[in-house]
Amino acid sequence: VLLSDFQPGFVRASLSYILASFFNLKKIPLAAGDRLGLAVLIHLLIKPKLFFSSGAILSYLLVFGLELTNNLSKLRQNIKLNLLINPVLLFSFYRINILTILYNMIIVPVFNYVLLPLTFIAITLGKFLPSIVDMIEKLFLFIMRIIEMIANTKLGMLTFGQLKWWQAIFLLLVTVVSILLPSLKLTKLRLKYWVVVSYLIIFIQIHFPLYGQVTFIDVGQGDSILITTPFKRKAYLIDTGGKVSFGKKKSQPQVNRITLPFLYSQGIDHLDGIFLSHQDADHVGDLGPLLDQIKVKKLYFAKGLTDNPSFRKRIANHTNQIKLVPLLANDQVKEGGLVFNVVYPFQPGLGKNEDSLSLYFEIAHKKWLFTGDLDRNGERKIMEHYGLKVDYFKLGHHGSKTATDPEFMKKLTPELVFISSGRNNRFGHPHPETLQTLQALNIPALNTQDSGTITWTYSKFGPSKFTTFLSRKNK
Template sequence: MLRKFLMNYFEKMPQYTRFFASEMVLAQNPSTDNKVLLNSYRDLGIIHLLSISGLHVSLYVLGITWLGTVIKRTEEEVTILCVTFLVIEILLSNFQAGFVRASLSYFWGVFFKRKKIMVSSGDKLGIVVLTHLLFNPLLFLSSGAILSYLLVFGLEISKDFKKIRQNFALNLLITPILLHNFYRINFLTVIYNFLIVPIFNFILLPLTFIVIFLFWCLPAIVMLSEPIFKGLADLTNFIADKQLGLVTFGQINWLQTIFLLVVTVFLIILPKHKIQKLKLRSIIVGAYVSIFCLIHFPLKGQISFIDVGQGDSILITTPLHRKTYLIDTGGKLNFGKKKSEPQLNRITIPFLYAQGIDHLDGVFFKSSGCRSYW
């Protein structure tokens, strides 16, 4: 009921204010109006900012603790309030994996502190994983959950690294998962994070929650927030449109993913042995180059019939110096009054990206009425 109420509450807000409010509280954004902005965050490698997780748990706990200090509440009362708030937010976020993980980590931290049990951060992470799996055995079938836990694991094994080196290590660690699920990677992600994360943390996030709390009694506040949100969204879209550092690598299979993950972990955790690290770096570089060449310079051509639901879509590629041709792109299904995203965006383009294709040498339409373009 509360989640439904908030969904209706956010619907009254302007486009960009609604977008950030829905993402930050409900971990969802069903509107297709902001698809471009979501893709921009993904292309820049900063989509994690829109995923409520450890950062939000820390901010919530910090805010509640500060409030408890101001009104002179006991530590136990503040802890109970924090736990209650996090449980409610878990329900509101529809059990979003990253937020549940961070909340479980806080719950176990409180438990160990009260029982005066000394537990290392690595052991606590293991307990959190087991607890999460107990409630959701299918947890790691979700790419979001895999990325969330992999990042925390990466932070744990690289905690002695300097900040910049750690960022590079974390990006290298999650790259196989990104390529398996999203097919594209941005080599400038570290730079984009340094540029955009401070703006997000110190402007977007606080402003979002201020608007959420005040909108019901002061609707005019969106006159202030919407231009700021829109300006930052336009800036993000502008940077993403340049596609600097963005490479359409193609999809790697699970065996390749696991192999690259294992080698990367060994590269991070091995002691400072130059020869071993040099060998591992050579293996990683060689593996990525080999996989890239196999995807982009295939030994065989192929004809692929793409399941677009309505109509036909056929991809034809030639071997080696690959040429790509697409016959039709599929229609657009509209049942009832609900707007639906074209199959071109939902099916055809992701399929092309999975093949490592970011441009076509030719597009052929069987009817003049087709209005889809690549």
Template sequence: MTTLTVVIIFLGLSVKAKSYSTCDLHNDILIYPDQINIKDGFASGEGKIGKNKILISMPANKELELALKRNQILYLSNISAEVKPLDPPTNFGQFDYRNYYRSKNIYERLSLKNYQLRIKQANFFDYLHVFRNQLKNYFAKLPRIVSFMISEMILAENPDSKNKIILDNYRNLGVIHLLSISGLHVGLYTVFISTICTLLKRDEYETLFICTTFLIAEIFLADFQAGFVRASLGYFLGKVFALGNIPLAKGDRLGLVTIIHLGIKPTLFLNCGAILSYLLVLGLEIIGEKNPLKQGFFLNLLTTPILLNNFYQFNIFTIIFNLMIVPVFNFCLLPLTFLGAISYKFLPAVTYFIEKIFTLIMNGINMVAQTKFGMIIFGKITWWQTIFLLIISSSLIIFYHNKKIRNRLCLALGIGYCSIFFSIHFPLQGQVSIIDVGQGDSILITTPLRRKAYLIDTGGKVNFGKKKSEPQFNRITLPYLNAQGIDHLDGVFLSHQDADHIGDLGPLLEQVAVKKLYFAQGLNENPSFIKRIKGKVNHTKLIPLIAGNVVKEEGIDLHTVHPFKPGTGKNEDSLSLWFRLGGKSWLFTGDLDQAGEQRLWQHFPLQVDYFKLGHHGSKTSSNPEFLHNINPKLVFISAGRNNRFGHPHQETLETLQTLKIPYYTTQDSGTITWTYSPFTQKNKFSTFNQGPLHGTN
């Protein structure tokens, strides 16, 4: 049985998760110190109820903090908690955490309100968790980059969110696999241990035992990272069969490793990292090519469809970057990482010197990565396109030496990629999408064919107190744009200064090219706004708008219908836009209050097909008379789930009910998208969570 056959058969079986039953809160929750993090008085991480793994979050009292510092294994009892299934993504292109945790057999999350602690008598397995936590705490004391490197190499985790830029840089250059503990590290570890054993005159069986023991321990420390488990199983089976003089082809060994790994973890291939790990090894066996350039080219052919399906972009110079960075990593970064981690205990000056070396190297990598040289925002490809490209790429590698077949496959592959690329970047449909950015506003407008893309507001999280988090733009809007192959915006319209509307303007301007930035007159005099855009609009044209101005763009005219005088960016100064697309009219009014709505109607007696309710459905907006006058067929509400403002307000919903105006909210539906085509009179609404909306044309 060939490796490819085994992989295909068990790929189908891998999606079958282990049986799972809803957790019983009458049972105690077992938590290990290495699986819980405490930040700002709040604890979160993984726990276990019976056989079920769960995500937990809870207030961290002093007793809990002290117990975790002492590396104690704990039971949580007398629990008062809310049990919820893991949330699905609500936007196209958004990372699917539910599927990610499903690959780890985690299906539910608990928000604990009250609990009591009880210390568990530790067994041998528990002490492994204690040891892992001790390493975790020790690594956290190291200088930041050394800490990051050793944590990735040993624990397969990032100890600090500040290091995300390093991960992004490696990912953009196509060398992220260097930071994923895998076959490379298994090879280095076993060669090092085998060399020591040879010097100590240990025989092959003793060497195998020592190497296997070390690998098992490291598998646990690395939290069963798929690539490392695969490589460790491959090493063990290869040595056992060799010592037993049992012939075993490399392909059969990989097939056997796949069977064993899937037997241990049936949800293995729900994880993109696991798919890439096995695909790369399978590719190496199919290729059998020693030339590093050819080998790199073929491996990129195999992995690109998976990358486009999951990350929507790739770098055409990945092969070159690998040839440049891999030697630096293997012969400089990796040995210095371990030296820096060990020397910190005895000679901290050495560790800080290594940190300086790492800083120089990382700064160099950052400079190259930030240019985005060779980066192509391709867009998300479908599962069937992924399979098609994988089949053609695999066939090209297998039949590469047959010139006639090779030429045909190259042509098919080229046509396939070009067809998919043009279908994404020159779409037959345009859209208006109310993106689910939580408690905020962000609306994407695109035109068909020679696509133009515009954004009304950027969304942004309102931070209460000093606590700050990663911009929502990075998690929601940027993937949403990239998944559609959008790498620049022709225009961004800003309604007013509130953080939930333009809080993510800075991250947007830093990562996406914006040709024109539109805003209501007077906002450009606001110190807060000036601070947001300072140093970020060198190549962006700033255009203030006042009622009566018309922004004429290819395929769309956007009419400014508010404000009537310059303001400072308050709710009552909200920039309001009316436009027509595909025979339908739209109105967006930001957080305009009821008085402003009345002024708007007096100057512009519009009737609209679709209207996004002002101020997230607040009772301060959506005047009943105004709604009656504009007479929308359908309205939309952009508001966060369980938001602290109670949006949409009941008064507003009752107004809609009285006027018999149907509505949809991003709270329930996720992103709401309207599509239209210049080739047909048909247009349609769809929601990310609920599918097509019928009867809305």
């Protein structure tokens, strides 16, 4: 327990062992289920927030499941246990592997009859026969490479989406009762069919939603905006976010802990397109890791960006799988009932701020404008050519004083603007000059550094609304 830093599984196992030993010593009969319940209560006294951890929930749930299924064959027990933990997995991680049972049937014997015995041999004979340790280590590495190769294929992986809390509890309860059916003689209820139908209904609701969205994902100091359509859903990103790496040490891409979990939670396992505003790392730094892990049909970018060596390096391993679409002002992208109008740049560039791809489109009678990190000069050129008026506008360059020209904003007349900036960012975004411009024009703003992820949803069956993650207030 100490070596694992009080990891819940070790604490549970130790408590159960101590309780079993105590009651056996005192010759007090106590059922295994009651012993597990007592371990839960003691563990909760030690750590009241125990079940805020999905690992703790799964640990206790699996042991509870083992008690319920100890009279079943190994195959049936595996099936029941996987059904039991699926609601928790989908609530916490949004994805399941439908071939888990098959993988367990392969891996468990390898672990029990190959890896464990070889480990014992290496420990006991390693001092006298070092060559055996070298051979065992090579075998271990070989087996690990095979496991990694199988894992990288993602064979059997299903992106289901996130269950709501009440859906998870309902499915958990129905699954427990269905496991107990033979002993309770409640076969007339046919709860196993309820489980299948419930999963199917929830899956359809997630993957064929009644609403679409424009979501400003809270990626810190950077941009990443998700746009989806209702029903036969289409999904697009404007930029991917990312961080600048200093020195040789590289941190895990934030797309792994922010963007991908957010997409998976909505059942999105592919993107119909990604629009790249320009080359800066806080806009496209996570493009490579994102392309490594999720299918993307098309990459849209301002013409000339592929002449940038840094950008070519980002996409070098993916050019055969993705269609590259260069764009200039006056081009249109018509996809999934949406029409993305390109309003900047007017000539090819190398992906600098002043070359930022700028998009104007309309969804549910609301007009949107996105300008990347475009400067004031670029904003004025857009207004000269198009004379746009919009409902919603994402401020250029994260609210920097280099963008948000007062005359441009006065003519644009947005009813609400958005700022995507990191908390305590070293650039001081948004700048006071920009906030003063908004205040003078009486334009309200929502900022990801204050509100977290900002989502606008729309539907044919109700009014559109804004929801901010941190405040959880509808606007």
